[in-house]
Amino acid sequence: MTAGVIRTQRPSARQRAVGERARKSLGRRRAVNGVMLGVLATAAVITVLPLLFILGHLVTKGATSLDLAFFTHMPTPVGEAGGGMANAIVGTLIIIGLAMLFGLPVGVGAGLYLAENRGAWLANSVRFLSDVLNGLPSIVMGIFAWQFLVRPMGHFSALSGGVALGVMMIPMIARTTEEMVRTVPTSLREAALALGYARWRTGLTIVLRTASAGIVTGVLVSLARVAGETAPLLFTAFGNQFWSTSVTQPIAALPLQIFNYAISPYDDWHRLAWAGALVLIALILVISIVARVATRARFDMGSGD
Amino acid sequence: MAIEVKSELAGLADPRPANAAPAVTPERTRLAAESLDAWFGSIHAVHDISLPVREGSVMAIIGPSGCGKSTFLRCLNRMHETVSTGRVSGRVLLDGADIYDGGVNPIAVRKHIGMVFQRPTPFPTMSIRDNVAAGLRVMDGHVSRRETDAIVESALRRAALWGEVKDRLGASALALSGGQQQRLCIARALATSPRVLLLDEPTASLDPASTQSIEQLVRELRGDVTIIIVTHNMQQAARISDRTAFFLAGDLVEVAPTESLFTSPSDPRTEAYITGRFG
Amino acid sequence: MSPTVLTADPGAGTVVRIHGRHIGDRIYRGAITFFAVCVPLLVALVAWEIAVAGWPTFRHFGLSFLTSSDWDPVKDRFGAAPAIYGTLVSSAIALVIATPLAVGVSVFLSEFAPRWMRQPVGFLVDLLAAIPSVVYGLWGIFVLLPLLRDPVMPFLRDTLELGSTPFFTGPAYGPSMLAAGLILAIMVLPYIASVSREVLLAVPRAQREAALALGATRWEAIWRAVLPYAKSGIVGGIILGLGRALGETMAVTMLIGNRQEISASLLAPGYTMASLIANEFSEASSDAHLSALMAVGFTLLIITIVVNAIARWLVWRVGGGAASKAL
Ligand SMILES: Nc1ncnc2c1ncn2[C@@H]1O[C@H](COP(=O)(O)OP(=O)(O)OP(=O)(O)O)[C@@H](O)[C@H]1O
Numbered sequence A: 001m002t003a004g005v006i007r008t009q010r011p012s013a014r015q016r017a018v019g020e021r022a023r024k025s026l027g028r029r030r031a032v033n034g035v036m037l038g039v040l041a042t043a044a045v046i047t048v049l050p051l052l053f054i055l056g057h058l059v060t061k062g063a064t065s066l067d068l069a070f071f072t073h074m075p076t077p078v079g080e081a082g083g084g085m086a087n088a089i090v091g092t093l094i095i096i097g098l099a100m101l102f103g104l105p106v107g108v109g110a111g112l113y114l115a116e117n118r119g120a121w122l123a124n125s126v127r128f129l130s131d132v133l134n135g136l137p138s139i140v141m142g143i144f145a146w147q148f149l150v151r152p153m154g155h156f157s158a159l160s161g162g163v164a165l166g167v168m169m170i171p172m173i174a175r176t177t178e179e180m181v182r183t184v185p186t187s188l189r190e191a192a193l194a195l196g197y198a199r200w201r202t203g204l205t206i207v208l209r210t211a212s213a214g215i216v217t218g219v220l221v222s223l224a225r226v227a228g229e230t231a232p233l234l235f236t237a238f239g240n241q242f243w244s245t246s247v248t249q250p251i252a253a254l255p256l257q258i259f260n261y262a263i264s265p266y267d268d269w270h271r272l273a274w275a276g277a278l279v280l281i282a283l284i285l286v287i288s289i290v291a292r293v294a295t296r297a298r299f300d301m302g303s304g305d
Numbered sequence B: 001m002a003i004e005v006k007s008e009l010a011g012l013a014d015p016r017p018a019n020a021a022p023a024v025t026p027e028r029t030r031l032a033a034e035s036l037d038a039w040f041g042s043i044h045a046v047h048d049i050s051l052p053v054r055e056g057s058v059m060a061i062i063g064p065s066g067c068g069k070s071t072f073l074r075c076l077n078r079m080h081e082t083v084s085t086g087r088v089s090g091r092v093l094l095d096g097a098d099i100y101d102g103g104v105n106p107i108a109v110r111k112h113i114g115m116v117f118q119r120p121t122p123f124p125t126m127s128i129r130d131n132v133a134a135g136l137r138v139m140d141g142h143v144s145r146r147e148t149d150a151i152v153e154s155a156l157r158r159a160a161l162w163g164e165v166k167d168r169l170g171a172s173a174l175a176l177s178g179g180q181q182q183r184l185c186i187a188r189a190l191a192t193s194p195r196v197l198l199l200d201e202p203t204a205s206l207d208p209a210s211t212q213s214i215e216q217l218v219r220e221l222r223g224d225v226t227i228i229i230v231t232h233n234m235q236q237a238a239r240i241s242d243r244t245a246f247f248l249a250g251d252l253v254e255v256a257p258t259e260s261l262f263t264s265p266s267d268p269r270t271e272a273y274i275t276g277r278f279g
Numbered sequence C: 001m002s003p004t005v006l007t008a009d010p011g012a013g014t015v016v017r018i019h020g021r022h023i024g025d026r027i028y029r030g031a032i033t034f035f036a037v038c039v040p041l042l043v044a045l046v047a048w049e050i051a052v053a054g055w056p057t058f059r060h061f062g063l064s065f066l067t068s069s070d071w072d073p074v075k076d077r078f079g080a081a082p083a084i085y086g087t088l089v090s091s092a093i094a095l096v097i098a099t100p101l102a103v104g105v106s107v108f109l110s111e112f113a114p115r116w117m118r119q120p121v122g123f124l125v126d127l128l129a130a131i132p133s134v135v136y137g138l139w140g141i142f143v144l145l146p147l148l149r150d151p152v153m154p155f156l157r158d159t160l161e162l163g164s165t166p167f168f169t170g171p172a173y174g175p176s177m178l179a180a181g182l183i184l185a186i187m188v189l190p191y192i193a194s195v196s197r198e199v200l201l202a203v204p205r206a207q208r209e210a211a212l213a214l215g216a217t218r219w220e221a222i223w224r225a226v227l228p229y230a231k232s233g234i235v236g237g238i239i240l241g242l243g244r245a246l247g248e249t250m251a252v253t254m255l256i257g258n259r260q261e262i263s264a265s266l267l268a269p270g271y272t273m274a275s276l277i278a279n280e281f282s283e284a285s286s287d288a289h290l291s292a293l294m295a296v297g298f299t300l301l302i303i304t305i306v307v308n309a310i311a312r313w314l315v316w317r318v319g320g321g322a323a324s325k326a327l
């Protein structure tokens, strides 16, 4: 056994029989331990670095192009200075709202069903297929919504974008709802039933309300996830240079606008893309932080009165 | 052991307060189980039990753990069938009407037969007031806000909780102590004026002081409400009940006036149990 | 007080009021069952719509749709091989880079890091998953590509002389398989890391303590006791990351160069299935072109479903319910 730096750094050498291990000096094994600690810590640093880079660039490049006009003005043609993304911001909010409209009832309802019918074959298949749905690429949701809604309707629309995003929210909402409803003790359910509550009333006014903080968190997390989705909107919401709030018409969206500006050749638009990205990230962070706070509140178990 | 129980009973011997229950006709049966059997899937948990309970009286059910006390109690307000594997046969007569009759809605039964569980179960998202009023929301017919307030107050008074919570009715029910939460649950059950109150080991998770206040409460409600209480504590049964039923392995071994059951049990198994030889 | 309510005392023989039976309950059960059934129906609907739209292409080209490199919308000839190749290669690059980092950071956080560090660093890693694809793409175009173009690619090709292998030849434009792989690595990292972390947390304490009690150092305990136990779960996490990488669209579209060519060189532009759809769908004018893109979408859908099913099965085997939450 020749000792050597190289050898000690090779983790595979660690997988040896007990007898051989006993012969190794404790000092060397400690050194390996220390080196590996260093390697792992480095992995952690390298992992976090891109995040810091990206956030750093977003803030420096985005903040310089961000002004009030960005929020209140419409996009300007190439070459004209100024301009904003008022329509895209409003459009994103409308699309998210539509997504909630479709995703929330189906997600919460399916979650309730899953929690109340554990072990039933239907529940197991729904759970499995909900995972399948969750894993589908967002571009696939986009072409699905196009084929299902845009093609028959004959034109792009905010509605089809909302449906695409809503479908993507369903598995996430269903999963958190199921988990949160399961944390509601059976005793609470029985107390309500014993008072003469019907099952439906127990489900909606006692179980769902008790689990609501957690469900709200789940819904917010899923909102944050779909708020930045672009691919499902490419052929559904499509984007719109003009002001439109109609759900049956093409509508602008922040992620779409960022994409179009980013791949354009104009510096002005690049700046707007950065500003838009900063706003989008800020929106997502705000939703996520609200979600975290809501989770916290759940564990503190406030009055909720 | 038996001697101790006797001395407990001695203190209980005084006649009930005269104002307890003016409307009670002494021997009328309020609730009666007739040939009741209950199963969990293939487990036969309650065997052919017949047990009448007089109006306004307190019936205690004792017996070793797992002998079917809770299951029996839950058959009396049709809660047993909420367990997915639960199955019941036999009859339960509430004022002469079978609650298991084909046309009877279990939800209506539960509105007439209140229940309080071993662990306090306040609804965590509701205030103290809303907890007490929870049952009123599902009563037939509209209950106005004023009426609700009045009923909440009177239920809390009867549950001996009014003084402690009257200044914070809007606060979360979770802010109460365990004993207060349990009395809140009793108030919640009383608010709908049930004909029968089922208590499943209501003091099992409480400290001695809270236990005492619940026992006091049961004594005060006697005559007013028909109470069936499951308890592991024989002294408690002796202190608060008129009659006591002894269950063993799903069978009703013996039911008798509390004093005579504890002083001169007729079945050797009852005697073995109350003298602490098993269970 | 309302004594009327409290003393209400129906006389003997009062029949308990009979209600309409469980109407509300039936509606409630019906509604939640309906919503639950919506999920499988939606999956079926998505697969059906896309399959039907892609069917003409599959019928016309058969297997050669997957193996041919000839993609010419003008002449109505469609072969998706370059896109499939690009999808696999960019995802593979992503996994090769992301796996050691993700597993490293999870082991670090679950086994070594001081308590105060775990939550915030874990949060930062999770935050990587919160950044939208299009923002990664934007950052990639304006920060990553210039970096690749100037120091990185020439360095790899010339200084390290990797140019002598077929994998690092050709001009350093920037938009390339390598750029797409790098951005994908950053994007799938949080998924692999979060599954790995859950799986590591699901390893029983006894596994670790038994090794430590025998005098192992912490690293030895991790290497001999913890990692072998968590292995299949971590592999599940990696495959899950693969599922994400395969379907990732925007960032890849913005960085891969979008060229229908199979090239061994990672410095050369390429295409993925997702970016092909994203790029050509709105411009597709002929039915044949649309159908071909739908067929690409269907292929992608099937691949991701298979990959995700494998991943879930692996993770479920180790951690049961707890670890599969992270998926
Ligand atoms: N959900 C259930 N599924 C199957 N069997 C059950 C279930 N609940 C209770 N049992 C069984 O039914 C029998 C009676 O249980 P029950 O809860 O009525 O006993 P108990 O007398 O109330 O006991 P304890 O004093 O411990 O509360 C027991 O043998 C128990 O194992």
Ligand SMILES: [Mg+2]
Binding pocket: B069, B070, B071, B200
């Ligand atoms: Mg019990």
